[in-house]
Amino acid sequence: MMGSGGGETIVDVGAAAEAVSGEGEASAFLYATESLCMRCGENGTTRFLATRIPHFREIVLMAFECPHCNERNNEVQFAGAIQPRGCRYTLTVPSGDAKVLNRQVVKSESASIKVLCIVF
Template sequence: MAGMAGMEQQTIQAEPGAPIEIESLCPRCENNGTTRLLMMEIPHFREIVLMAFECPHCGERNSEVQFAGLIGEKGRKYHLRVEPGDLRAINRQVVKSDHATLSVPELEFEIEPGTQKAQLTTVEGILSAAAKNLQQHQEERRKEYPEVAAKIDAFCEKLESCARAEMGFTLEVSDPSGNSYVESYEQDVAKDDRLTMTYFERTKEMSRKMGLKVEEEEPEIKPDDRTTVRTRGELSARAPPLRGATRTRLPS
């Protein structure tokens, strides 16, 4: 898997010490597998927690990135230009959080927040995974809606040809949580002539969607509502809390 392969890339180093291992249920065969929690420092970005699950019984593997409830002060927007034949560009590492919107304007293609789990992958990995997702249920579709299926096939071919850098394209990543990242091969991103990164202020609407506290008139508190309101206040200081460490998910 792309996310797993990312662990071997030299630009990312795990902190010394063994990863934490937790026995957890395999989502595919329901036997016990192992979830490894690994802290990783990504240069020019931040520390992330990579949760990687592996099942010795059926070979199921999946991985997910977590941010321990921390979010950036500002949103981040990346703009990456990939020229045809630039294989180095499609190998750039990408961290995609749950809040990120990814788009390829040339294909009028967009991956909305929450449609793929948070992950550590590459440009190629993102596009291949998207093509794979679209291919799901294609067999049924071919029988019932052959025209739609043909359009999807044609589109997936384009996505895959982007994933292999056979055609040039632009990848845009916009993340109001600031927790997404596109690797630069330059020490100073400002010197990267293919990649730009800009910060932006979150709008109230963006914050609300992320589950953050938004400053506005407090609703009137009725005695019965007090517990709910207090709970909401406590949670709102942070992004949604770290999910259960033993939770595993099917590959997207």
């Protein structure tokens, strides 16, 4: 997907989190460390990946996986500075096209989402 500004690619956070938590390419993550599994008490692995979302800010994706109980957890934390200008996005969905609402949204702590009218 392309951004509306300077043609920058927008990061698919869901796919990036799956790449970090998967068994795939070892060079995909920035850092990995052993961590305590809150489910079984054994050690698992937490992988970290830093990435930038254009016109938003830098984020750190964290993916935990326990080989003992198969617990998995993905988390997004914000890093870096907030962009100097805010934006407003308005989404109008045509009637009968509810699948357009099936989206993953990454927002900062200070952002808000308002749904003014929804009818199915």
